[in-house]
Amino acid sequence: MSPEIHYSACPHDCPSTCALVIEKLGPGTIGRVNGNPENTYTAGVICAKVARYAERTHNPDRLTVPLKRVGPKGSGEFKEITWDEALDEVANAFRNNSEKYGQETVWPYNYGGTMGLLQCGGMERLRNEMGYSNMRSTTCSGLVDTGWLAGFGSKIGPDPREMAEADLIVIWGTNAVSTQVNVMTHVSRAKKNRNAKVIVVDPYENPTAKTADIHIALRPGTDGALACALMHIAFRDGYADREYMDEFTDVPKELEDHLKNRNPEWASNITGLSIDEIENFAEIYFKTARAYIRLGYGLSRCRNGAVNVHAVSCIPVVAGKWNAPGSGIFFNSGGIYHFDYTLIEGRDVTKRGVRTIDHSRIGPALTGDKADLGEGPPITAMLIQGTNPMVIAPDQNKVREGFLREDLFVCVHEQFMTETALMADIVLPATTFVEHDDIYKSGGHTFIHYGPQIIEPVGKSRSNHYVICELAKRLGAKHPGNSMTANEIIDETLKLSGFPDLDNMKKTHFHDCAQSFEKHHFINGYPWPDKKFRFKPGWENIGPRGHELPPLPDHWDVPGGVDDEHPFKLITPPARNFLNSSFNNTPTSLKREIRPTLQIHPDDAHDTNTSDGDLVTIGNKLGQINLYAKITKGAKQGVLVAEGIWSNKTFKDAMGINQLVSAEVTAPNGGVAYHDNGVWLRRNR
Numbered sequence: 091m092s093p094e095i096h097y098s099a100c101p102h103d104c105p106s107t108c109a110l111v112i113e114k115l116g117p118g119t120i121g122r123v124n125g126n127p128e129n130t131y132t133a134g135v136i137c138a139k140v141a142r143y144a145e146r147t148h149n150p151d152r153l154t155v156p157l158k159r160v161g162p163k164g165s166g167e168f169k170e171i172t173w174d175e176a177l178d179e180v181a182n183a184f185r186n187n188s189e190k191y192g193q194e195t196v197w198p199y200n201y202g203g204t205m206g207l208l209q210c211g212g213m214e215r216l217r218n219e220m221g222y223s224n225m226r227s228t229t230c231s232g233l234v235d236t237g238w239l240a241g242f243g244s245k246i247g248p249d250p251r252e253m254a255e256a257d258l259i260v261i262w263g264t265n266a267v268s269t270q271v272n273v274m275t276h277v278s279r280a281k282k283n284r285n286a287k288v289i290v291v292d293p294y295e296n297p298t299a300k301t302a303d304i305h306i307a308l309r310p311g312t313d314g315a316l317a318c319a320l321m322h323i324a325f326r327d328g329y330a331d332r333e334y335m336d337e338f339t340d341v342p343k344e345l346e347d348h349l350k351n352r353n354p355e356w357a358s359n360i361t362g363l364s365i366d367e368i369e370n371f372a373e374i375y376f377k378t379a380r381a382y383i384r385l386g387y388g389l390s391r392c393r394n395g396a397v398n399v400h401a402v403s404c405i406p407v408v409a410g411k412w413n414a415p416g417s418g419i420f421f422n423s424g425g426i427y428h429f430d431y432t433l434i435e436g437r438d439v440t441k442r443g444v445r446t447i448d449h450s451r452i453g454p455a456l457t458g459d460k461a462d463l464g465e466g467p468p469i470t471a472m473l474i475q476g477t478n479p480m481v482i483a484p485d486q487n488k489v490r491e492g493f494l495r496e497d498l499f500v501c502v503h504e505q506f507m508t509e510t511a512l513m514a515d516i517v518l519p520a521t522t523f524v525e526h527d528d529i530y531k532s533g534g535h536t537f538i539h540y541g542p543q544i545i546e547p548v549g550k551s552r553s554n555h556y557v558i559c560e561l562a563k564r565l566g567a568k569h570p571g572n573s574m575t576a577n578e579i580i581d582e583t584l585k586l587s588g589f590p591d592l593d594n595m596k597k598t599h600f601h602d603c604a605q606s607f608e609k610h611h612f613i614n615g616y617p618w619p620d621k622k623f624r625f626k627p628g629w630e631n632i633g634p635r636g637h638e639l640p641p642l643p644d645h646w647d648v649p650g651g652v653d654d655e656h657p658f659k660l661i662t663p664p665a666r667n668f669l670n671s672s673f674n675n676t677p678t679s680l681k682r683e684i685r686p687t688l689q690i691h692p693d694d695a696h697d698t699n700t701s702d703g704d705l706v707t708i709g710n711k712l713g714q715i716n717l718y719a720k721i722t723k724g725a726k727q728g729v730l731v732a733e734g735i736w737s738n739k740t741f742k743d744a745m746g747i748n749q750l751v752s753a754e755v756t757a758p759n760g761g762v763a764y765h766d767n768g769v770w771l772r773r774n775r
Contacts, residue, residue: 093121097599098541100140101209101523102669103202103230105422105534106272108136109600112143112524118546120144120524129600131251131535137271139673146522146676147548151506153519154549163494164512173550176501176516177557181564183471183499183515184220191467193221194445201229201449203476203672206528206541207583208434208576209554210476215436216558219567223469224446229483232450232761234390237399238421240627241407244617247420248382248412248610250535254279256382256416258374260289262402263313264386267297268666270534273384274301280416284380289371291316292388293661293765294689294731295724306371307726308361310661310765311392315645317401319357320372321408322349329376331410338615338622339407341642345625348642360645362726376409380416388663392766393756394646400627401643407623412611422533425617426603429531430586433571433579450762453485453753456492471499473561475520475554480509481671481738484762486749487713503557506675509738519551526553527576529583529595536604540580540595555579633759648757656710656768658694658730662747663765665734674737686740686747688717689731690771695721700773708732708769713749715741716774730771 093113100108109129113121123143127134156176161167171179187195198217204210217224238245253259253276266273280286290302291313299305308316324330325346335342354368361368375381383406389398403419411417432438445466447455455462456469463469483489493500493513502514511517524544531538547553555576562572571579581592590601608614615621625643629636640646652659664670667679674680688706690698700706702721707714708730717732725731738746750767 096542096544097126098523098544099530099539099600100136101204101206101528101530101541102140102672103205104269104669105532106132106270107205107530107532107534107537107539108132108140108272109537109539110136110140112544114544118548120147120545126599129537131537132272133275135271135275139667139669139679142678143524145678146673147524149506149676151675152548152551153504153506153511153517154551155519156550157517159515166507166512168517173552176518177560177564179516180473180501181561184561184565187471187499191470194223195467195469196220196222196471197225197447197469198222198473199225199449199452199477199479200475201227201477202670204523204528204554206523206530207429208579209526209528211431211434212555212558212571213473213475215434215569215571216562216567218436218440219562219569220565221441221444223466224444226446226448226760228448228760229450229762230387232759233395233756234387234399234421234761236632236759236761237390237396238403240396240400240629240632241403241624242616243624244425245422245533246425246610246617247423248418249604250384250420250423251276252416253277253382253384254283254416256280256286256380257284258287258289258378258381260291260375260381260383261298261302262291262383262385263389264384265292265296265298265388265663266384266386267301269664272534274298287374289374293726293729295722296663297666304371306363306367308363309726310659310729311394311398311651312361312645313389313398314394314401314643315352315357315360316363316368317398317405318349318352318643318645319354319368320375320405321345321643322352323354323369323372324376324408325349327376330408334410335408338612340622340624341626345408345642352644379411380414381406381411382416383419385419385421388765391762391764393648393650393763395756395761395763396758397639397644397646404625404643412613415607418611423536424531424533426536426605427531427538428587430583432586433574433583436569436571439569448755448760450484450760451753451755452479452483453488453492456495456498457488470497472501474500474502474510474514475557478508478510478671480513481735481746482748483753484748484751484764485712485753486745488753490745503554505551508671518557519549521547521551521553525551526555527580529580537600537602538589539600540592542596629758633757635755635757636759638757650752650754650763651766652768656770658708658728658769658771660708660730660732660750660767660769661765662732662751668734671735671737674735683734686717686732686734686736687720689720689722689725691725691727691729692721692723693727694771695719698771698773700771705774706771707774708750708771710750710767710769712752713745715745715747715749730769
């Protein structure tokens with residue numbers, strides 16, 4: 091008997107949001123997962139992680155019943171209870187704590203475990219109606235969004251499919267081979283059909299760098315210096331489009347004057363690149379009309395990340411590289427969507443004056459830091475969906491300390507018994523994306539997708555939408571969205587937003603929201619009232635620490651990373667077979683990643699008497715962990731590379747890599763500096 095064929099989209103925290111074709115083998119079973127060839131961005135290609143999704147959905151370690159803690163926090167001692175008992179306990183805890191401390195004592199907490207608009211955003215509806223503490227989502231995008239929007243004003247850029255029409259593709263700060271395989275599909279087309287060249291800008295030789303014609307291996311956090319040197323050359327050698335800048339930018343003459351001493355020699359000393367590397371990069375880029383920069387998140391994950399992103403985003407503006415297909419710079423297409431979130435997020439019942447706590451500051455917030463709590467009450471109750479802060483949040487020691495508080499009630503709605511679930515009072519089993527309905531948008535392309543429920547929920551697992559609606563009933567929340575089915579909300583949201591309705595989406599599976607070439611290429615100006623790109627963004631108006639940032643594109647040598655006691659810079663880019671902390675428990679992913687390793691340059695290995703395969707310890711003032719040394723010339727001298735967010739239990743003392751990452755509020759407006767950690771290194775004796 092042939093399997094049924096169904097269509098959906100990948101729900102995970104990845105810009106690609108791949109269009110999927112999924113085999114259904116029975117009422118509760120999926121088979122193979124493939125990319126949908128009819129979608130012109132996915133083009134039939136998906137990553138290996140999602141291709142083997144049956145391994146995740148049907149993993150024997152899936153949570154299948156509600157659980158109540160009966161032992162100490164973190165002990166893993168639970169007993170099975172019914173859904174009604176579990177939801178009643180959660181609602182009672184929220185109600186009782188709110189009566190004692192006020193509504194802000196409850197902090198609903200979620201992130202990108204599912205990127206579905208309904209299953210992820212529904213928590214906001216409960217939060218808004220009840221007046222619970224707000225959450226500011228800065229962890230991954232706080233720095234990169236700020237840096238991009240500072241210049242462009244909106245998240246839009248040339249259609250990512252245009253990479254196939256480019257003669258030069260610059261992949262800057264993203265390991266697309268491992269994390270965005272579809273980027274490489276369109277890169278491959280450009281190489282095959284146009285003999286396009288590929289330049290990768292990244293601090294270490296990752297799989298994407300190995301495919302490049304040229305690898306620009308700069309020091310982490312020096313992207314702004316490289317960008318300024320490239321623009322210096324543009325003005326120096328006549329590549330700058332002054333006519334374009336006079337019409338479409340704010341302060342072109344001021345920028346030119348500012349860059350006069352930001353020459354390749356200056357940048358070489360900062361970036362660790364040779365002068366010839368910088369000059370050659372500039373010549374290739376500026377002499378190629380169809381030059382497409384694909385910008386990633388990596389360069390933003392330093393204390394100076396927003397400045398780096400803004401500086402790089404200025405390069406094609408200085409050169410006026412927008413008129414040809416396959417030119418310009420792209421980061422994210424989020425600005426093209428026009429969703430009405432009233433039903434999903436309850437924006438019509440938002441209460442004024444409710445405090446907002448930074449997502450990445452969960453450790454300090456749970457341990458009573460007044461900088462996060464203000465004059466409000468302590469956090470004493472949480473509902474957590476779609477995230478695993480005991481692994482992914484910075485300053486892990488404080489995160490752990492916070493979750494161990496006996497006065498903190500925590501409900502975790504999850505697919506697996508994660509480190510965060512182990513700290514919960516109530517654990518609820520969650521569905522995977524093939525077990526519920528949802529709608530998706532993408533940052534990495536221009537499509538929205540409908541993802542229907544394909545199989546029956548595994549065990550007694552229930553969707554995020556179900557949990558939010560059931561808690562709403564118990565807590566007296568009356569928003570209409572709380573009494574609607576997932577598909578009813580999806581259909582109404584599509585109609586309110588001016589998109590094809592659900593019946594149409596069921597037929598077509600996805601809808602392309604791409605706008606005109608003129609809009610994607612800013613032919614008539616940028617998304618500001620005066621239509622001018624901002625070389626001088628006015629950081630002081632963007633965030634509370636904006637006054638610290640340089641007013642024009644520059645290298646900002648912000649303190650806080652490497653010092654005499656911590657001479658190595660640690661970066662923690664994604665592993666190919668994990669996605670944040672997702673997939674780090676599936677057998678195939680674990681088999682392929684093998685074990686937590688630390689990439690070390692041979693000279694640094696020699697200086698520390700370290701051999702390949704040695705167990706080494708790295709640490710700083712926040713903590714220390716053990717990893718296995720991998721000696722490679724692909725790591726830059728002075729830079730240590732630890733790929734992937736491994737389960738905490740993989741490490742000694744059950745504390746993972748993010749205990750070495752600071753939870754400081756980066757300038758100008760927050761975000762985590764995951765690639766800006768000063769550490770010491772020693773070989774275990």
